[in-house]
Amino acid sequence: xxxxxxxxxxxxxxxxxxxxxKVTGKAHYPNDFGYPGLVHAAxxxxxxxxxxxxGIDTSAAETAPGVQAVITHLTxxxxxxxxxxxxxxxxxxxxxxDRILHHxxxxxxxxxxxxxxxxxxxxxxxxDYERSEPLLDVHDPRATVVENPWGLDSDRGDVDAGFxxxxxxVGGTFTTPDNTNNPLGLMSTVASWNGDSLTVHDSTQWPxxxxxxxxxxxxxxxxxIRVLAPYVGGGFGAGLRVWPHVIxxxxxxxxxxxxxxxxxxxxxxxxSVGHRPDSVQQIRIGATRxxxxxxxxHEGLSSVAMEDDDYxxxxxxxxxxxxxxxxxxxxxxxxxNIPCPGSMRGPAExxxxxxxxxxxxxxxxxxxxxxVELRLRNYCEEHPLLGLPWxxxxxxxxxxxxxxxxGWSRRDxxxxxxxxxxxxVGYGMAGVSYPHYQVPCQARASLHRDGSADVRSAATxxxxxxxxxxxxxxxxxxxxxVSRVHFDLGDSDMPYAPQAGGSGLTSAxxxxxxAACRNLIREFLDVVKDDADSPLRGAAPDEVSVSGxxxxxxxxxxxxxxxxxxxxxxxxxxxxxxxxxTPPQPDGGxxxxxxxxxxxxxxxxxDPDLGLLRVARVVSAIDGGRILNEKTATSQIxxxxxxxxxxxxxxxxxTDPGTGRIANATFGDYLVAVNADVPDMEVIFVGGPDRAxxxxxxxxxxxxxxxxxxxxxxxxxxxxxxxxxxxxxTIDQLL
Ligand code: MOS
Numbered sequence: 001x002x003x004x005x006x007x008x009x010x011x012x013x014x015x016x017x018x019x020x021x022k023v024t025g026k027a028h029y030p031n032d033f034g035y036p037g038l039v040h041a042a043x044x045x046x047x048x049x050x051x052x053x054x055g056i057d058t059s060a061a062e063t064a065p066g067v068q069a070v071i072t073h074l075t076x077x078x079x080x081x082x083x084x085x086x087x088x089x090x091x092x093x094x095x096x097x098d099r100i101l102h103h104x105x106x107x108x109x110x111x112x113x114x115x116x117x118x119x120x121x122x123x124x125x126x127x128d129y130e131r132s133e134p135l136l137d138v139h140d141p142r143a144t145v146v147e148n149p150w151g152l153d154s155d156r157g158d159v160d161a162g163f164x165x166x167x168x169x170v171g172g173t174f175t176t177p178d179n180t181n182n183p184l185g186l187m188s189t190v191a192s193w194n195g196d197s198l199t200v201h202d203s204t205q206w207p208x209x210x211x212x213x214x215x216x217x218x219x220x221x222x223x224x225i226r227v228l229a230p231y232v233g234g235g236f237g238a239g240l241r242v243w244p245h246v247i248x249x250x251x252x253x254x255x256x257x258x259x260x261x262x263x264x265x266x267x268x269x270x271x272s273v274g275h276r277p278d279s280v281q282q283i284r285i286g287a288t289r290x291x292x293x294x295x296x297x298h299e300g301l302s303s304v305a306m307e308d309d310d311y312x313x314x315x316x317x318x319x320x321x322x323x324x325x326x327x328x329x330x331x332x333x334x335x336x337n338i339p340c341p342g343s344m345r346g347p348a349e350x351x352x353x354x355x356x357x358x359x360x361x362x363x364x365x366x367x368x369x370x371x372v373e374l375r376l377r378n379y380c381e382e383h384p385l386l387g388l389p390w391x392x393x394x395x396x397x398x399x400x401x402x403x404x405x406x407g408w409s410r411r412d413x414x415x416x417x418x419x420x421x422x423x424x425v426g427y428g429m430a431g432v433s434y435p436h437y438q439v440p441c442q443a444r445a446s447l448h449r450d451g452s453a454d455v456r457s458a459a460t461x462x463x464x465x466x467x468x469x470x471x472x473x474x475x476x477x478x479x480x481x482v483s484r485v486h487f488d489l490g491d492s493d494m495p496y497a498p499q500a501g502g503s504g505l506t507s508a509x510x511x512x513x514x515a516a517c518r519n520l521i522r523e524f525l526d527v528v529k530d531d532a533d534s535p536l537r538g539a540a541p542d543e544v545s546v547s548g549x550x551x552x553x554x555x556x557x558x559x560x561x562x563x564x565x566x567x568x569x570x571x572x573x574x575x576x577x578x579x580x581x582t583p584p585q586p587d588g589g590x591x592x593x594x595x596x597x598x599x600x601x602x603x604x605x606x607d608p609d610l611g612l613l614r615v616a617r618v619v620s621a622i623d624g625g626r627i628l629n630e631k632t633a634t635s636q637i638x639x640x641x642x643x644x645x646x647x648x649x650x651x652x653x654x655t656d657p658g659t660g661r662i663a664n665a666t667f668g669d670y671l672v673a674v675n676a677d678v679p680d681m682e683v684i685f686v687g688g689p690d691r692a693x694x695x696x697x698x699x700x701x702x703x704x705x706x707x708x709x710x711x712x713x714x715x716x717x718x719x720x721x722x723x724x725x726x727x728x729x730t731i732d733q734l735l
Contacts, residue, residue, distance in 0.1 A: 009688040011472060013631030014482060018231070018467045027231040030201040031188035035259035038190070039068055041252050042118035043245060043268065044108035044125045046100045049134035049337040049660025053098040053107060053127060060124040061110055066117035068256045070125065072108045073098055076251065082213040086439060086498065087240055088309045090213055091340045094244035095251075100129065101306045102337050103660035104271030109248045111256050115263070134337035134660045138280060138303050144335040146304070150311055154319040154385055155328045162295025162326030166286025170362040174283065174355035175726045176709075178303075178653035179276040179646075180670060181344045183462075185233015186266065187273050189249040192259035197224035202246055203232045205239035206499035207458050207492040213242035214250055230490035235462035236643075237343035238273040240501045245272050270665035274342025275653055277302045279314050279351040283359045291369050293324035293378045300352060304333040305340040312341070317352040321433040323380035337660050343501060345643055346702040349434060350709070354727060357430035357710030362723060365415075371714070372399050372408060372599075375431050383593045394623035394687025395431065395597035401686050402621030403429075406601035415721035423605040425616075426719025430710035432598040434503065434703040438583040438693065441508035442495035445474065445516040446576040447524075449567040451549045453478055455516065456488040459497035459509050464701060465632030466505065472628055473510055473695065477517035479546025495578065503596065503699030506628065508581055510695045516579025523575045524551060524566055533569065535559045581693070594692040596703040597623040600644075602711040606719045611734035615645055615712060618681045625690035625698035633700050637683040640704020646673040647705065648712040649728050 021027040046053075058070040073095040082090025094106055108125050112118035135143045163169060187203040198220065204210050207227040215222040232239060245262060253260040264272055279302045286295040300314030315329035344350070364371040376399060382389055403409070411427040412418055418425040443457040455474040461467045467487055475482040488494070498508055522541050528534035536544065536551055536559075545554045552560025567575065583592075603617040620637050627633045650671035654663045664670045689696025713724045716734070724733055 010627045010630050010685055012629065014468055014472055014629055016465060016468045016632065017471050018461065029185055029231050029233050030190060030203050030229065031186070031261065031263045033190045033201045035192050038259045038261055039111050039113055039256060040115040040118045041249055041260050041262040042110050042115065042122040043106045043248070044110065044122045045271070046103060046105040046107050048100055048129045048131050049103040049136065051100045051129050051131040053100065054130045055128040056108065057126040058108065061121040064117065064121040064124055066113035067110060067121045069111040069252065070108060070121070071095065071252060071255060079217050079247065080219060082242055083216045085209055087343065088311050090242060091244060092307045093217055094248055102339050104339060104662065106244055106248060109252050111252045111260055136336055136338070136655060136657055136660050138278065138301055138334045138336070146333040146335065149309065149331060149333050150313055152313045152316055153330045156385070157326030159295045159297055159326045159328045163286045166294045167289040168363065168366050169284060169286045170366055171284035171359050172725055174281045174358060176279045176351045176354060177727060178278045178655065179344055179651045180270050180653045181236035181238040181274060182269060182670070182672065183234025183236055183238055186264050186269065187238060188261070188263040189246045190259065190261045191250040191253040193254050196220050198250065200225070200227045200250065202227060202229055203239050204229050205235045205460050205462055205501050207460065207490065208496055209499065210242050210246065211492040217247055218250065225492070227492040228490060229460050232460060232462055235500060236345045237347065237501060239462065240499050241274060241342050243273050266667060267665040270653065270662045271339045274340060274344065276344035276347065276350065277304065277310065277312060277341035281314060281352065281355040283318065283355045285359050285363050287363055287367065289367065291367055291374050291377045293322055295326040296324050298329045298356065300331045302331070302333050303336045303338055303341070305338055306335050308340045310341040311343070312348040314348050314352040317349055317433065318356050319385055320383060320435070321356065321431070322378040323384060324378065338655065345640065346706040349702070349706045350647060353430065353432060353706045354709045354713070357707060358713050358725065361428065361714040361717065370413065371429055372403050375399060386593060388593045391594040391692035392625065392687060392690045393595070393597060395433065395599070397686035398597055398599035398621040398623055399431065401684060402599040402601050402619050405621070405682060405684055406619040408601060415718055420605065422607065424608055424719040426604045426606065426715035426717070428604070428711045428713065428715025428718055429599060429601045430707040430714060432600065432703055432707040434596040434598070434706060435592060436594040436596050436698045437502045437504045437592060438507045439498040439504060440580065440582055441497050441512040442578060442580045443509065443512040443516040444495050444576060444578050445513070445520045446574050447478065447520060447563045448574045449564055449572070451562065451564045452484045452486065453480055454486050454488065455513055456494045457497045457509055457512060458492050458494040459489045459505055460500045461489060462500050464636055465629060466500065466509070468632055469506065469628040470509060470513055473513055474517060477514055478520065480549055484549065503701040503703065506699055507693050507695070507697045510628070510697050511581030511693050512579050514579065514695050515581060516577055519577035519579050520575060521546060521551060523577050524563065527570055527575070528566055534566070535561055594690060594698060596698040596700065598703045598707060600707040600711040602708070602715045604712060604715040604719055606716060606734060608720065611731035613649060613716065613729060613734060615677070615679050617679050618708070620681070620683045620704060622683065622685055622700060622703060623687035624685060624700040624703065625687065626696035627685050628697060633685065634683045636700045637704035638681050640702065641681050641708055642673050642678055644705040644708020645677060645712070647727060648709040649673070649677065652728050
C-alpha cells in the first residue's frame, strides 16, 4: 500500500474535476433547484437595533398579489433551540418572542408565487416598535463584558519580571474593524416537506449540521431530513452555522405546504450570515538588546451579539507563536446590539496576527535588527503552552526560502530609503503560526466490476478543490487512474463529515478516505484469502501495493490481479468499505500541536503626496504539510492573499453609530480587493508530510490570509516611517 514516505510532498496540479460541470452550467447551486409548485420567500427586517415589536400589521401584505403566507412571531409556532456544535451554540431560533436584538433582525417572512411578489409584499408590512437605546460601541460602559469567554486565556512565567528585564519595550493599541464574509453566491435555501420528511438545499459548509439543527428545532427525526449542497458559491465561514433564514424557509414550507425558496439579497448577506467582529487590542513586547523576547502581554476586546458565543480568541496567537518565557494573553467580549458574528477566514488569527506581527516589526526596528532575524532568534521548536514538540514545523524554511525568493537581502532597513521614481518602496514581512484542527470524519469507498470506484462523504467543496483532491487521493490509495474514480459529496445521506472550515477538512476527510480505501483493499484480500486461483491468496494488507487497477505483492508486480478479475471470479458486482478518521490525540485544552506555518513577504509602493498605497508583490512561503495538488493549494494561498489585501486596505463594515444600521451593505460600498489591487503573487510550499495523521496533510485554507495585513503595514512603515495600527490602511492614514 501507499506509504507516507512514498507519497510526494507536493502532488501534481490536476485540473479541477468539477470545472467542466461549473463552466457548462451543469453544476447546480442551492438556488438552482426547483420543485413543482415551488413558491418564493422574502424577509422583513427590523429597522431598529433594540427594543420590542409593539404591533405588526401584515394585512396589506397578506392581500397583496400572489401572497400565500406572512409569518411573524405572533403566528410562528414554538420552535426549539438548535444544538450545541463544535463551533459553539446555534444562533437564537427566530420568531420566538417580540424582542429586537439588532438592526436587520428578521421579523417576518412572506411567501408568494414569485420572488418579486414576495419582496413587494414584504415592503408592505408595517411595524410599531417600542425602542430602547441600542448598545453599539465596544467601549460603552453599560455593555456586558464577558471575561475569558472560551477559557483560552493564558499566563506563563512572570510578565512583570520579564518587562523589568527588557532593554526595549514596544507596543500599543491596534484596531481591526468588522469585516463581512461575502461569498459570491448569495446564500440560498430551498425546503420541501413530504409529511414529516424534509429535503433542503442550502448554501452550507456543513450539511450534517443543518440536518441536526433542523431536527432539533422542528422536533423531527434526523433520519427524515436530507440536506444537499453538492455545489455552493463560496463560504469564507458564512456557511458554517445554521442561520435563522434557513429555519424560517423550512418553517414557511411547512406552513404553506409547498416547497419554498429563499435567496438572500446582497444587503441581507451583511446582517444574516455572520461577520468577522471588530477588535481593539493592546499588545506590549519586551526584549533584550540582543533581541531575545522577555515578555509579551496581549489583550483583545471584541464585540459579540447579545445572545451568542462566537469563538474568536484574538490574543491566543501571542501565546503560541514564539519562544518567550513570560506571556499573558486575555480576551474579552462586549455584548452589543449587532448581528451575530461568525468565523470569517482565519477567525481570531486574522485580527491577532496583525497586532503581534506589527509589534514585532516595531521591535526589530527599535533594535536595529532584521525582522526575519528577530523571528528566527525567538523561534519555538515546541508548542509553548503545551511543552510538546510540533507534529512538524518548517517555519524556519518559510522565512529563509521566502526571503530568498523575495529578494529580502536587497532591503535597506532605513525607512523611506528605497524609491522608484516618486513612489516610496517598502518591504515588509510577517510570520504565521496557524493552528490546525482536525475533527472526526467518515467516508465510504466502493469498487465496481468495471474497475471504477465511487468514494463519498457528506463534506462540501466551497470552491476550494475538495472534489479534485479527494479524487486524486482516492485514485492514489486504490491504485487507479483518476479518470476511474468518482468522488461525491454534499449530501447528508452520505457518511458523516465535519464542516469545510477551520482549515481542517482536507486532513479530516483525507484520512477518512485513506482509511476507507485501505479497508476496501482488505475486503478484496479477504475475498481471495482461500482462493487457490489468486496470486494474492493469503496476502496480508501490509504485503501488497496497488497500481494500474491491480493489487499485487509489494516488490513483485506480476504477483497480483485486477479488482475486476477478483470481482468477476467471485460473482460480485462490487465491494465497499467504510473508513473513519480520528483527530490526533487532543491535549484536553482545545489546542493541537499540529499547525500550518507561513511567512509573507510584501512589497508596497506609497505615493507620499497623494497617500496612495499599492501592493506590488507578495511572496508566500507556506508549510502546509503534504500538498495533495499544487494547483488547487496554490489557488488557496493566492485567494487567501487577496482576502488579506482586502483586510489590509479595503474591507470595513460600517455600522451607523446612532441606529446600528449597516451603512455600506452593498458591493458598491463595501470595498474588496479587485483585479487592479492584486499584484504578482508567488507561492512556494516548504516542509513535507506532517506526522500527525496518516496522509500527512495540514490545511491551507486560512494560513494564506493571515499575516498579509501585518506584512503590508510593516512594508508601509518601511516605505514611510509611519506605523499603522488601525485597519484598513486608508489614504488619510498616509497623508
Ligand atoms: Mo472557515 S472561517 O473556517 O470557513
